[in-house]
Amino acid sequence: MEGDDLKQKVHDTFVAAEKNEHLKLTHAESKKLKDPLTAIQYWVTFAPSLAFKPKARKGDDKRIDDPFANPDKELVVINDVNGDGEYKLLLNKFPVVSGHILLVTSEFKDQQSALTPVDLMTAYKVLCSLDGDEDSDTSENRHLAFYNCGPHSGSSQNHKHIQIMQMPKRFIPFQDTLCNGKDHFLPTFNSEPLQDDRVSFAHFVLPIPESSDMVDEDLLAMCYISLVQRALTFFQDWNDEAPGLSKSYNVLLTKKWICVVPRSHAKSKPPFSLSINSTGYCGMVLVKNKETLDKLTEEPSLVDRSLFECGFPSTAGQKPTEYDY
Template sequence: MPQRKSDARETLFLEPGTLWAKVTERTEHALHCGALQSIPTECKLVEQGGVNFLVRVLPNLARKEEAKKKHDKQTATSGKEFNPFLPYEEDLFVADISDTHLCLLNKFNVIDHHLLIVTREFEEQETLLTLQDFAAMWACLAEIDGLVFYNAGKTAGASQRHKHLQLVPLPLVPDGLQVPIASLFPSIQYQGTIGTIPGFPFAHGIAFCSGKHDVNGTVQNAIAQPDPLEAASSTLEGYHSLLDALGLMSGDRENSNRPLGAYNLLATREWMLIVPRSLESFESIPVNSLGFAGTLAVRSEQQMQFLVEQGPMTALKNVAVPTPTL
C-alpha cells in the first residue's frame, strides 16, 4: 500500500534549495582527491529519422575497465557479488534524500554532474519502482532540471544490481533541444493519456504532465517544481499505466514486484517514456536508457563509422521490442 502523504513527508531529508550547491562542492572535492574519474569524450551529431543523435566516442575506458576487473576479482574471492553502494565511497556522497535514498556522484562520469539516486538498503535493479523511488526522484528534479533514467535489468543496460536511478542535467546537447528526441514530440499520437511517437519503430509509451508541450518537449502551463510527494504519487500511477499498456505489468500485483521484461525508463519534469528491451547491445555497441533520449556512446572510431552507416535509430530498433501488430 502507498504511504499516506503525512507519513511519506517525514521521510524527505533534502532541504529545498541546497542540492545544486552540494553537487558542485562535492564534484570539486571528488576531482581534487581523485575519487571522481571523468571519462573524456569526442562527440558527433548523426541524423536519422528526424533526430540529431549525439554520439560520443569513449576511447579511454581503461580506468573503468580496471575497476570492473578489480570488482570481479573481489566477487570471485569472496563468493559474493561486489556492490559499490554498500558501502558507498564517501568522497562521492552528495546528500541524504530521504530515509530510503541517498545521492552520489557517478564515479566514471561522461556527462558533468551525473548523479545516482541509490536505495540505502539493497534492492534488485530489476524490481518495480516504488512511491519512495519517485519521491526521491522528484526531490532531485525539483532542484535540478534534468533527465532521470532507470535501466531496469541487465538487458536494459544496468551494470549494477543494486537499485539506482540516474540523473543528468539538461540540455543533453549544448545549444540544442533539451533532449534530441524532442524533435519528434509534435507528431505524438495519443490513445487516452498514453502517447506513441510515429518516428519510433519499436514498442514504447510516453506520458506527459497536464498542459500542451512544444517542440522542445517543454510543457506549457505546467508546474516547473511540483511538490515531490504529490508528484511521486501521480508519477507512480502513470508508470503503472505505461507498464500495463506495454504488457510489462504482472497481473498479480499484490505478490509480484518485478516486471515481465526488461525496459528503459526516462523522465523529466514534463514527461515519462518507457521502452521495453530485447537485447543489451547492437552488435558490440551497448545501449542504455540514454540511447532512447538520443545519445549513444561507442568505444572507437570504427564503431562510430559502423553506427553512422547503420544509423542510430536502427540500433535502437534492434535492441528494443518490435511494435505490436494489430
C-alpha cells in the same frame, strides 16, 4: 532540497572528489547527428577509455562487490535525501559528464524490482531542484533521470539506483517533440500513450504537468504503472519466438515527460555491438571505438537500427486490440 543548494553541493563534491582522485571523469568527445530520413537528433559520445572500465562481478549473490553498500564518503553528496534514511545521493565513480549522480536506496534492493511511488517522486524532486525554475524546453541546465531495470536494460549494478545527469545543451530528444503542446493525460483503452512513428522501436510516453505543484506520488505512479504494463505485454507476445526472455525495460524521466521502453537485448548485433542503456532511447548513445563512430557519422540511421535490435518493433498507430493491451 533547494535547487541552488543542491546544484552547488553536487558541484563542490564533484570537484573535490575529482581533485583527490576518488572519481575519474572520462575524456570524451561528442557530436550531434541528424537522421536524414526521420529528422531525429542523436547525441553520440566517443569515450574509448570506457572499454577498459572494470565490470561488476556476476553471481548468485547480487550483493557481491556492492559499491553502494559502503560508498566512499568522498562520493556522497547527500547521506539522507528525504530525512527518512531511505536514499543516498552519490556521485558516479566513472562519469562521462560532470555532476553525474545516483539516487541509491540505503538498504540493498534489487535493480530488477519495480520503481515505487517514493522512488519516482524523490527522483522528480531532484530533477526539479537541479533544473530550477527555467523553461524546461530552453534551459541549458536540464537533467534526465533514468532507470535500467532487468538484465537486458544496460544495467551494470545490482543495487537499486536511479541515475541523474545533465542533458546536452541545445539537444532535442524526440520525446520533447512528441509531447510538445500536449497536456498531461493517463492512458485508457481509447487513449493510448504517445509513440513517435518516425522511430522503429516500441516506446511509450506520457506528458507530465508543467507545474510541479500538480505532480505527486500518485500521479507519477499511475503514469509509470500504465507504461510498464504496456511494455510487459511484449514479453508475453514474444514468448513463442524467444521463450524465457527476461523482462527488462528502461525508464526515462524529465520534468516534461516520462518514457518506458521494453528491451530484448543489452547490445545491438555485430559489427557494432553497441551497449545501450536508457539514454540511448532519447538519442544519447555512447561509442567506445573510432570505427563505430565513423560509421554512425556517415550513416546516422544506423543508430535507430541499433536501438531497434535492442528493443521491440514499434506499435505506433496500432489499436490496443491489435496487441492485446
